[in-house]
Structure formats: structure tokens, C-alpha cells
Amino acid sequence: MGSGLDGRSVIVTGAGSGIGRATALAFAAEGARIVVADLNAEGARAVAEEVEKAGGTAVAVVGDLSDQAVADEVVRTAVERFGGVDVLVNNAGIMDRMSALADVSDAEWERVIRVNLTAPFLLTRAVLPHMLRAGGGAIVNTASEAGLRGSAAGAAYTASKHGVVGLTKSLAVMYRKQGIRANAIAPGGTRTSLALDVEQGAHGPTTLGPYLANMGKLAGPEEQAAAIVFLASPSASNVNGVILPVDDAWAAV
Numbered sequence: 001m002g003s004g005l006d007g008r009s010v011i012v013t014g015a016g017s018g019i020g021r022a023t024a025l026a027f028a029a030e031g032a033r034i035v036v037a038d039l040n041a042e043g044a045r046a047v048a049e050e051v052e053k054a055g056g057t058a059v060a061v062v063g064d065l066s067d068q069a070v071a072d073e074v075v076r077t078a079v080e081r082f083g084g085v086d087v088l089v090n091n092a093g094i095m096d097r098m099s100a101l102a103d104v105s106d107a108e109w110e111r112v113i114r115v116n117l118t119a120p121f122l123l124t125r126a127v128l129p130h131m132l133r134a135g136g137g138a139i140v141n142t143a144s145e146a147g148l149r150g151s152a153a154g155a156a157y158t159a160s161k162h163g164v165v166g167l168t169k170s171l172a173v174m175y176r177k178q179g180i181r182a183n184a185i186a187p188g189g190t191r192t193s194l195a196l197d198v199e200q201g202a203h204g205p206t207t208l209g210p211y212l213a214n215m216g217k218l219a220g221p222e223e224q225a226a227a228i229v230f231l232a233s234p235s236a237s238n239v240n241g242v243i244l245p246v247d248d249a250w251a252a253v
């Protein structure tokens, strides 16, 4: 185990499927102990079992992370079971309907912002006192290509992921003197249920079609996970406040 993650306490949200599942498995392969947090009970428990069967250590916490009580339970579990929180991966997220702004309902806006932006805020706020007490930690957020440009999703998702980018940069600057690093990945198209289930809104597909053509090849979830693990690891000790596209050059077009 050369990555410096052996025995570390790692929280991964949205770890019941897709990028989060691959991330939990990748950290576990480095010897880290994982809190698998997800709304989907079946997925969360299956991933925790998968880690344990491979000889690792994981515990599932099930609930909606946009609820502060669930965020608090996730942190309490990491502290009680693993002695603290060394790494927080805010990865859980939902897609929007790919709608242009005039077609976004209040309900769609509020849910997408709540899950994609407010939930990482709530969990990070709950984790920070523990990292500060321990003298440091690493936070990795899953942003999106839609956090870098206006042509990768609908208005609600695009705004939420630009928010995640801002949250990441603010954390990096405000806490760098206390040993806490914050970075994000910006995945391009990635083979997960989220990518497959994109609901198509009124204008999104026709308006965005020409831009989405620049997407490049779809990534596997494990390709996103590898970047997350790198950003969380001591190998990235001077990488802070970075939004790393993992997107087969989509951001470079």
C-alpha cells in the first residue's frame, strides 16, 4: 500500500452506485475504511458488503443527504467507527430534465440545488470541526462538465454544479492554512445510471445537441474514481482548489 491511504477514514456519498461505488472500492483497495452513504439502501449495503468480502472495512449509512440529520449521522458513524474523518468525497448527485430556464419548475430547481449543492454544504460543515481538530484532511467534490460551461445540462444542474465549483474553491482558500485541501473532479460523460436516465426537457436535447457532440468518449466510473483517489491522497499534497476535468478533452474543445 503506497498511497498513504491505508487505515484512513473516508466518507463517500452516493456510494451505492456509479462513480461513488467505484470510488468506495478504489479507496478500500488502498486499505482505507469507508462510510458508504446513499439514499438507496440496497445499493449502499451491497457496496459495503462488497468491500468487506474483499477483506476491507466499510459501513453503510442510508438516508437523504439533503437532510442535516442524515449528514450528522454519516459523520457520527465515521467518528465512532473509524476515529475521525480523513477524507470526504461529496459525490451524490442527481440530473435535471435538461430544461432551459423558463421551463424549470420550482420543484425541479429546489430538488436539484438541494441535493447537488446544499447537501455537500451540510455534510462538509459537519465534517470540518473533526478535520480541524485532527490538523487536516482532504475533501473531493464531484462537480461536472456542467460546472465549467453552460452547454452540458439544463439550467438547474448547470447552476448547481457551478455552485459546487465555487464551494470547492472557497474551502481551498479558507482552510489551506489549517491543512485541509479541497479539490473537485469535473466528469464528462460517464457510464452510470445517471447518464443513462437523463430526463429530456422541452429545449435541452435540441438546443444542446451540437455542443454535446464535443463530449468525447464516455468514461468508466473507475476512471473518475482514480482521479478522486489521487486528489485525496498525499501524492496531491500541493494540489488545492483545483477543478480537474476527467472528460477526454471535452473541456479543451
Ligand code: NAD
Pocket (backbone or CB within 6 Å): 013, 014, 015, 016, 017, 018, 019, 020, 037, 038, 039, 040, 043, 063, 064, 065, 066, 091, 092, 093, 094, 095, 115, 119, 142, 143, 144, 145, 186, 187, 188, 189, 190, 191, 192, 193, 194, 195, 221
Ligand atoms: P448514479 O446515479 O449512479 O449515482 C448517484 C448516487 O447518488 C446514487 O446511488 C443515488 O442513490 C445517490 N443519491 C442521489 N441523491 C441522493 C441523496 N439526496 N442522498 C443520498 N444519496 C443520493 O450517478 P453517477 O453518475 O455515479 O453520479 C455521481 C456524481 O457524478 C453526481 O454528482 C453527478 O452529478 C456526477 N456526474 C456524473 C456524470 C455522468 O455522466 N454520469 C457526469 C458529470 C458529473
